[in-house]
Amino acid sequence: MKENKVITIVGTGVIGAGWAARFLAKGYTVKAYDPNSVSREQLKINVRTAFKSLKKIGLNRNASLRNLKVYSKLPSALKDTTFVQENAPENEKIKKNILKQIDNLVDKRVIIASSSSGLLPSKIQSACKFPERVLIGHPFNPVYLLPLVEIVAGKKTTQISVKKLKKLYEHVGMRPLIVQKEIEGYISDRLQEALWREALHIINDGVASTDEVDDAIVYGPGLRWAFMGVCLTFHLAGGETGMKHMLEQFGPALKLPWTKLKAPELTNKLKKAMVSGTKKQAGKFNIKELEKQRDLFLIEIMKTLNKNQKDKFPNWNKKYNTFK
């Protein structure tokens, strides 16, 4: 049988483990590096757990947990690699430094993607000798199930690298979104951050509890957002003339001080309200059990979306079906 292609995961926390599981499920050999022995051990557990969910949607015939190799030394993990996905902590200095090391150790044709959630690629690629192949590939948790990945090029990244990365992500069942301009926070996290800031204000101002804030999304907009997103949803809110009427009717409300935009101070009182509120919501379930439930829900939602694809829901393109 043909040898599986080797890819390298650098940093094996929540996101690194998610990438490892996705690539393993698609039949790759994954070499993983983390300086922390606890993270390396946790990786094996997390990948095994992810495989339970992935089995429900089908694994590539070459997929095997035996194809996961874990290393405590970076050069060993990078040997013979064809692609590197970096998942070190979200800190510009750490990212810049680790990308520089990777850049020095792998062939200049190997694409190096960073999972950063919001750092500017131009900054974190700046210490690399071959920055043209360094860019952002920002995924969403759980990486082994959610198809979205944002690709952001830095000033020195070439379009060839962008194209190569897009092709690779598509090959592993993802929906790459190429961010047209380099900005901090990219697209999806900017949207999520705006909602998150308002949620914190609502709790800080005593308007609602954490479970009420969550209900306000889960039983309403969240259900629509699974297949329409915010723009198309509002197009339908405008009746027969769609977005035009929507803007005429609700446009003036945009000037009202409905949103605060600036984040509230994370006081001890607010932190306590968030931590105790979500603990109460979680009830008897620990994080691992909640992750299992989340995966089951996501798989069912994605199956429904895939069944009703493209012609009915234009935002959900079968081409990026995670289950193919």
Ligand SMILES: NC(=O)c1ccc[n+]([C@@H]2O[C@H](COP(=O)([O-])OP(=O)(O)OC[C@H]3O[C@@H](n4cnc5c(N)ncnc54)[C@H](O)[C@@H]3O)[C@@H](O)[C@H]2O)c1
């Ligand atoms: N958690 C999320 O929901 C999420 C989503 C998308 C992207 N991201 C991004 O992914 C990256 C990793 O986030 P995470 O949530 O997995 O963090 P994490 O804390 O779970 O994992 C980070 C891992 O990096 C390791 N590490 C520390 N120093 C390192 C170094 N110098 N080189 C390599 N590894 C090192 C740590 O030991 C740890 O295992 C961040 O850039 C983050 O912004 C996170």
